[in-house]
Amino acid sequence: MTFDDTPEEAAFRTELRAWLDANAPKDLEAELRQSTFGMFALKSVDPMTASKDWQRTKFDAGWACLHWPKAYGGRAATPIQRVIWQEEEGPYATLSGLFSIGHNMCGPTLMAWADDTQKSARLPALAKGEEIWCQLFSEPAGGSDLAGLRTSAEKDHDGWRINGQKVWTSRAHHSDYGLLLARTDPTVAKHKGLTMFFLDMRSAGVEIRPIKQANGGATFNEVYFTDVHIPDSQRLGGVGQGWQVSMTTLMNERMSMGSKMSIGFAELFDFCRDLDLDGRPALDDRAVRSRLASFAVRASGLKYTALRAISAISKGQNPGPENSIGKLVGASAMQELAMYALDLQGQAGILEDPALAPLAARFQTMLLRTPATRIEGGTDEILRNIIAERVLGLPSELRVDKNVPFNAIPTRPAGDN
Numbered sequence: 001m002t003f004d005d006t007p008e009e010a011a012f013r014t015e016l017r018a019w020l021d022a023n024a025p026k027d028l029e030a031e032l033r034q035s036t037f038g039m040f041a042l043k044s045v046d047p048m049t050a051s052k053d054w055q056r057t058k059f060d061a062g063w064a065c066l067h068w069p070k071a072y073g074g075r076a077a078t079p080i081q082r083v084i085w086q087e088e089e090g091p092y093a094t095l096s097g098l099f100s101i102g103h104n105m106c107g108p109t110l111m112a113w114a115d116d117t118q119k120s121a122r123l124p125a126l127a128k129g130e131e132i133w134c135q136l137f138s139e140p141a142g143g144s145d146l147a148g149l150r151t152s153a154e155k156d157h158d159g160w161r162i163n164g165q166k167v168w169t170s171r172a173h174h175s176d177y178g179l180l181l182a183r184t185d186p187t188v189a190k191h192k193g194l195t196m197f198f199l200d201m202r203s204a205g206v207e208i209r210p211i212k213q214a215n216g217g218a219t220f221n222e223v224y225f226t227d228v229h230i231p232d233s234q235r236l237g238g239v240g241q242g243w244q245v246s247m248t249t250l251m252n253e254r255m256s257m258g259s260k261m262s263i264g265f266a267e268l269f270d271f272c273r274d275l276d277l278d279g280r281p282a283l284d285d286r287a288v289r290s291r292l293a294s295f296a297v298r299a300s301g302l303k304y305t306a307l308r309a310i311s312a313i314s315k316g317q318n319p320g321p322e323n324s325i326g327k328l329v330g331a332s333a334m335q336e337l338a339m340y341a342l343d344l345q346g347q348a349g350i351l352e353d354p355a356l357a358p359l360a361a362r363f364q365t366m367l368l369r370t371p372a373t374r375i376e377g378g379t380d381e382i383l384r385n386i387i388a389e390r391v392l393g394l395p396s397e398l399r400v401d402k403n404v405p406f407n408a409i410p411t412r413p414a415g416d417n
């Protein structure tokens with residue numbers, strides 16, 4: 001396998017470099033370069049406006065949602081062209097975070113399951129950055145065991161009445177729409193009684209409560225539904241087909257997370273290059289070099305595993321469960337790397353104020369975000385189960401409630417601790 005650009009890829013890279021050079025918001029570049037995993041360091045302008053402006057600029061020039069069909073506002077680019085875009089967009093990619101759930105998960109789900117009227121109404125608005133979408137899947141009783149969710153959708157003349165609660169809903173507080181998985185039939189087995197909808201987040205009866213995080217941010221929320229009405233035209237897939245629809249979303253989620261996971265090696269290397277340890281450059285220290293080598297090996301393993309997956313997709317294969325490897329290895333490597341950077345900072349490692357801490361608390365913020373990375377989109381244990389069962393073919397874990405009607409699964413009575 002060669003990793004050099006083909007002549008067509010080189011031409012694509014040249015074209016997009018020229019476009020970025022002429023159109024990227026360079027006045028924000030220095031600030032965006034300060035952003036790190038878990039911290040969006042834009043202070044001089046409103047981050048929402050800057051993100052929407054950049055998305056609109058890309059859309060108008062045909063550089064939005066590269067992997068989407070042109071009919072919906074994308075570019076119909078190849079998976080390799082998408083990788084080239086990600087390599088070249090650099091710090092400006094931070095401005096796309098607001099749209100990542102919509103573009104990488106909700107949009108592809110709509111493409112696969114919505115009717116033509118819904119697709120043409122919603123997808124171009126998503127590509128332009130006019131709409132922000134969130135994923136309303138997880139609940140207190142339905143996280144890893146997503147099919148255990150309890151939010152109900154009951155038939156209500158021309159539509160559905162929703163009651164229940166979601167949790168950990170990233171960016172719900174900014175969202176216009178959410179992809180909602182709800183239980184429409186509690187009398188059948190848990191995977192079979194689910195239906196998918198998309199919900200206008202400004203509907204009456206929707207209450208959004210932000211959750212304050214350890215790193216000071218508040219990017220996710222609890223979302224409560226009290227008699228929320230959803231028209232039947234906003235159902236995706238058949239009644240009872242929600243599990244299959246959710247698989248489209250989750251497959252795209254793991255693909256998008258695993259394929260571009262950076263563990264922060266370049267940032268750590270830069271930090272070590274400027275660091276003095278006991279009066280000598282840190283890079284001369286054998287122990288430092290050994291740890292750097294260990295991170296470098298994992299960073300390249302992840303890079304080439306992601307490229308292998310992308311190469312398989314470009315040959316027409318579907319993203320498979322092996323994409324779980326990138327997220328599993330990357331998230332824990334990132335956590336270990338951030339911890340090591342703090343060790344190297346000595347006592348300053350405990351500072352968390354960006355005005356006082358080395359490198360504006362870059363690694364501190366990263367360390368505080370990494371536990372969430374090991375949970376979101378599938379915890380380490382769930383990813384290991386997927387790899388064991390679906391990649392290695394090991395026996396599957398016992399799922400005793402799999403074929404039991406949902407309302408017959410024993411639960412602990414309320415208040416019984």
Ligand SMILES: Cc1cc2nc3c(=O)[nH]c(=O)nc-3n(C[C@H](O)[C@H](O)[C@H](O)COP(=O)(O)OP(=O)(O)OC[C@H]3O[C@@H](n4cnc5c(N)ncnc54)[C@H](O)[C@@H]3O)c2cc1C
Nearest residue numbers: 135136137138143144145168169170372375376377379381
């Ligand atoms: C940063 C972040 C953003 C998120 N954004 C969203 C979002 O936008 N929308 C959304 O719907 N959800 C979102 N989530 C929720 C996320 O999908 C869930 O947190 C995740 O699926 C785990 O579910 P849980 O938190 O209920 O943990 P649980 O499922 O209760 O798990 C608790 C522990 O038990 C372990 N465990 C559970 N089952 C098994 C098993 N079968 N075998 C072995 N171990 C097991 C888990 O690994 C974990 O350690 C987000 C989460 C985070 C951290």
